Ligand SMILES: [Zn+2]
C-alpha cells in the first residue's frame with residue numbers, strides 16, 4: 001500500500017508506504033546463493049522488462065520491477081483520488097519502481113567496471129527512463145539513482161541502480177527548478193552553464209574535463225568529496241542525452257568513480273541523476289547533472305534543525321586529491 005500526502009504548509013509530498021519496511025536486507029558482503037540479482041537466480045525477481053545481452057543470449061544488464069516498490073503500478077485505493085480532505089491533500093501512491101542490475105558479477109563495484117559495461121548501464125538508464133516517461137501523462141518526474149554501501153542505504157550488495165517514476169515533483173527538484181528560473185530571470189542565462197564557464201576558466205574546483213562532461217567539486221559543497229558531473233551542452237533533461245555524450249560519460253564516470261574508490265578506500269555513496277520534471281516548460285533555465293554524495297559524515301542536530309550543513313572539508317581540497325588520483329592511475 002502506497003499513498004502520497006502533501007504537507008499543507010511547505011507543499012512537500014511524502015510517500016507513506018509501510019510495505020517497504022518488510023523488504024529484505026542482505027547488507028554488504030552477503031553471499032551470492034540467495035542474491036536475487038545473481039545469474040542463475042533470475043526467477044527470484046519479477047519478470048524482466050528489458051535487457052542487454054551477449055550474442056549467445058546471456059544478459060549483461062537487466063531491468064526488472066522492484067519487488068518492494070515505493071510506488072505501486074496499480075493505484076491501491078481509488079478513494080484517494082479525491083485530492084482534498086479539508087486542509088490536507090493526498091493521492092494514490094501510483095508510479096513505477098524498477099531495478100537495473102548492472103553486472104553479472106556480485107562483487108563488482110561500478111568504479112572498477114570496464115568502460116564498455118558502464119556504457120551498457122548508462123544505455124539502460126536512458127532506455128528505461130524514456131520508456132517510463134512515455135507510459136502515461138500522470139507521471140511527472142523520473143528519479144534515477146544508485147546507493148553504494150550500507151551508509152548509503154543499500155539493501156542488496158549486488159551492483160544495481162534504481163529508477164522511480166513519480167506522479168508528483170520531488171521537493172528537491174521543485175525548489176531547484178524555482179531557483180533556476182529565478183537565476184535565469186535575473187541573469188538572462190542558465191545558472192549551471194555560467195558556473196561551468198567560470199569553473200573551467202579557474203580550474204580550482206575542477207576534477208575532470210572531457211569532451212562532453214565536466215566534474216567539479218561544487219563551490220558550496222555540503223559534503224566532503226561531493227561531486228557534480230554536468231554535460232557541457234545545455235540540456236534540461238537526462239532523457240535528451242545524446243549517444244556521443246553517453247560514450248564520453250561512460251569513460252568520464254569510470255575515471256571519477258575509480259578516483260573516489262581509490263582515494264577513500266571504497267566509500268559508501270549515493271549517485272543521483274538530477275533532471276528536470278517531465279512537463280517543465282522553462283527548459284532554458286534548467287540543466288541536468290549527476291550528483292555523487294559520499295557518505296562519510298552523519299548529519300547531527302544542528303544540521304537537521306537548521307538545514308545549515310557543516311562541511312569539514314573544502315571542495316578545493318577534494319578537487320586536488322581527486323585530480324591527483326586521476327593523473328596517476330594504478331598499475
Ligand atoms: Zn548477486
Ligand SMILES: [Zn+2]
Nearest residue numbers: 190193234287
Ligand atoms: Zn545550462
